[in-house]
Amino acid sequence: MSPLHSYTIFFSIFICILLQSTTTSSQSHLCRSSCGDIPINYPFAIDDGCGSPYYRHMLICSDNNTKLELRTPSGKYPVKSISYSDPHLLVSDPFMWNCQDRDNFRPTRSFSIDSSTHFTVSLQNDYLFFNCNSEKVIVEPKPLFCERFPDRCDSSCDSSSYLCRHLPECGSALGSRVSCCSYYPKATQSLRLMLDNCATYTSVYWRSTGVGNAQYDQFPEYGIRVDFEFPVTMKCLLCQETTKGGGICGFDTRTQKFLCLCKQGNVTTYCKDPNLVKHKRIGAVAGTVTAVSAAGAIGVAGGVFWYLRKVRAKAPVTCGVQSNENRVF
DSSP states (O other): OOHHHHHHHHHHHHHHHHHHHOSOOOOGGGSOOEETTEEOOTTOOSSTTBSOGGGTTTEEEETTTTEEEEEETTEEEEEEEEETTTTEEEEOOTTSOOGGGTTOOOOOOOOOOOTTSSEEEOTTEEEEEESOOTTTSOEEOHHHHHHHOGGGGGGOEETTOHHHHSOTTOTTSSOTTOOEEEOOOSSHHHHHHHHHSSSEEEEEEEEEOSOTTSSOOEEEEESEEEEEOOOOOHHHHHHHOGGGTOOEEEEOTTTOOEEEEOSSOEESSOTTOGGGGGGTTTOSOTTOOOHHHHHHHHHHHHHHHHHHHHHOOOOOOBTTBOOTTTOOO
């Protein structure tokens, strides 16, 4: 085999490897830390390869980085706030009843969360249903009904609930001809059944005031609380430790394996790992390269192909597969 043929095969295999590895670039400076005025911290992310893979593609930031939305099977919903100390999101549903609707009830849809994700609809939500069909739904004052029918207590929609008598932000929005009751659906299916027999509904979440010694430490607010799990691993804690470089926890977008995202690139341990000092010139690892590397690979590929066409055509080369025709050694 001629030296020219050997070098041709070597360059072709090198280009194949480079092009196959240009999948993503998830260095820490590419991970946005906010969307509008909402901070985006681990385990969430709005850029692929950042945060935890459990929440990949669940949050969307649009409108020039000002509008944050949660994607669920029932649609996309604006995120009003995120709490990391008490892990939950507060989202709003534009289809739900609000004070501006008054007694003009619009068609609505039921809110749902994919049960296979690490999100759950919080038990702290209160649901209010309006103008329900009394022949299909048990609309009764809950205390009295539960005394009479203790075995059916959970199936009643409480018409004497505090929220029905004191609608948040608009206590007198509904007239006397509109009925209201409070009921917590135990599953998405029961919520759909309620909506089939009620004009509309809304969700109220009791938000903490943050003042521990206040007379009333909670106040009602329209919205849906969605709880989430906080998947923290030892690798992530080491990555985030400031004395070890203060990296950002992320993952390889192809394998979804853990990566510590550093300013210089991505590593599999932590940013100041002494075992990685000798590899600083390499940059990103674990199958990820920067956009500059990708551009360089394309440039080298163009030069090689020009050279091959000029010197020798039809070299039987496949990426990493040797045969009697393309064997290097």
